[in-house]
Amino acid sequence: MQWLVDIGYVQPERLPPRRTRVVHADASVVPDAFAGRVPEFAARAIREGLRKGPVLVQVASPGYAPVAVCAECGELARCTACAGPIGFRSAGRAACRWCGEQGAGWRCRHCGGRGLEQRGMGSQRTAEQFERQFTGARVVLSDGEHPHERIDSRPALVVATRGAEPIAAGGYRAVVLLDAERLLGIESLRAGEDCMRWWQNAAALAAPDGVCVVASGGGPVVRAFVTGRIEEWLRDELRDRHALRYPPAVRVASVTGGPAEVDRALGALRGPGGAELAGVDVLGPVPVLRRDVPPGLVRAIVRFDYAHGAEVAKRLRGALVADAAGASSRAAGRRPGRARPEALRLRFDDRGVFDGHLGA
Numbered sequence: 001m002q003w004l005v006d007i008g009y010v011q012p013e014r015l016p017p018r019r020t021r022v023v024h025a026d027a028s029v030v031p032d033a034f035a036g037r038v039p040e041f042a043a044r045a046i047r048e049g050l051r052k053g054p055v056l057v058q059v060a061s062p063g064y065a066p067v068a069v070c071a072e073c074g075e076l077a078r079c080t081a082c083a084g085p086i087g088f089r090s091a092g093r094a095a096c097r098w099c100g101e102q103g104a105g106w107r108c109r110h111c112g113g114r115g116l117e118q119r120g121m122g123s124q125r126t127a128e129q130f131e132r133q134f135t136g137a138r139v140v141l142s143d144g145e146h147p148h149e150r151i152d153s154r155p156a157l158v159v160a161t162r163g164a165e166p167i168a169a170g171g172y173r174a175v176v177l178l179d180a181e182r183l184l185g186i187e188s189l190r191a192g193e194d195c196m197r198w199w200q201n202a203a204a205l206a207a208p209d210g211v212c213v214v215a216s217g218g219g220p221v222v223r224a225f226v227t228g229r230i231e232e233w234l235r236d237e238l239r240d241r242h243a244l245r246y247p248p249a250v251r252v253a254s255v256t257g258g259p260a261e262v263d264r265a266l267g268a269l270r271g272p273g274g275a276e277l278a279g280v281d282v283l284g285p286v287p288v289l290r291r292d293v294p295p296g297l298v299r300a301i302v303r304f305d306y307a308h309g310a311e312v313a314k315r316l317r318g319a320l321v322a323d324a325a326g327a328s329s330r331a332a333g334r335r336p337g338r339a340r341p342e343a344l345r346l347r348f349d350d351r352g353v354f355d356g357h358l359g360a
């Protein structure tokens with residue numbers, strides 16, 4: 001949206017500010033002030049809020065503990081079936097977060113150890129700890145598996161994953177945001193803007209005289225959120241994207257398929273002499289290592305200026321048609337069967353193209 005404002009496509013309109021008061025309890029400044037899951041300052045805000053009404057605590061991960069490591073050597077535990085990350089859905093119940101394989105027969109690839117250790121605090125473990133820390137408080141858990149849409153105005157400590165925050169009658173007395181580092185560390189080009197949206201959405205659920213506490217983290221995104229100087233941060237972010245040629249400064253297309261197929265498609269983007277078209281550059285191809293993609297496939301990312309969009313799309317679609325036609329003539333005489341795994345696939349402006357695959 002900031003980019004559309006910058007190019008004059010939309011006009012910004014300033015509405016009267018109705019902004020929740022935001023305070024930063026910086027864990028890196030006073031790490032000792034952490035009593036259990038939250039810094040003492042945030043714990044105080046929770047206790048004060050609970051005297052008058054509901055309090056919201058936003059956490060990054062659902063379940064019990066998002067991460068498991070080998071109890072012997074401390075390496076990140078990987079599923080023996082699919083190499084996916086292992087987490088704890090409930091206390092003592094480890095399972096692969098990709099394929100669901102139970103962790104019971106797990107063995108460490110590095111040291112052969114068989115024990116798994118919990119790391120991090122999911123929504124469920126946080127709620128359990130709050131029941132002990134804030135004795136007598138009504139603790140409500142709201143996540144993808146136990147969603148609550150609304151909550152009444154009586155005192156309650158609501159632990160919610162991002163996006164699953166219930167709306168409180170009259171608003172929350174306090175909104176506490178945990179796990180900023182973990183959310184900002186998600187391997188995604190959009191981690192910063194996603195965090196900003198998740199935090200703004202949660203803060204907006206506070207009562208008009210409520211308070212929002214950011215209980216961890218630092219850096220430009222947290223600073224922009226705490227000070228409310230969000231437009232400046234957006235403009236900085238856009239400037240970086242322009243310098244590094246990342247969306248929305250450029251458009252992208254991902255080209256996936258067998259190595260020969262992808263190579264032929266990228267050839268269609270070269271002019272006479274083999275040089276790439278002006279305003280077009282290619283990242284990769286690199287092997288695709290994903291559970292939902294058969295092994296042996298590669299992917300390239302094509303970045304191009306908006307002005308070249310039509311030309312790039314025409315050439316890549318031409319390559320796609322040629323690939324399908326070539327394959328069907330090679331397969332002539334054979335019965336049409338399953339799709340070839342190495343067949344070309346094209347995706348334009350795929351938002352996940354720069355994301356890692358561990359996520360939150």
Ligand SMILES: [Zn+2]
Binds near residue numbers: 072073
């Ligand atoms: Zn180990």
Ligand SMILES: [Zn+2]
Binds near residue numbers: 079082084098101
């Ligand atoms: Zn697995």
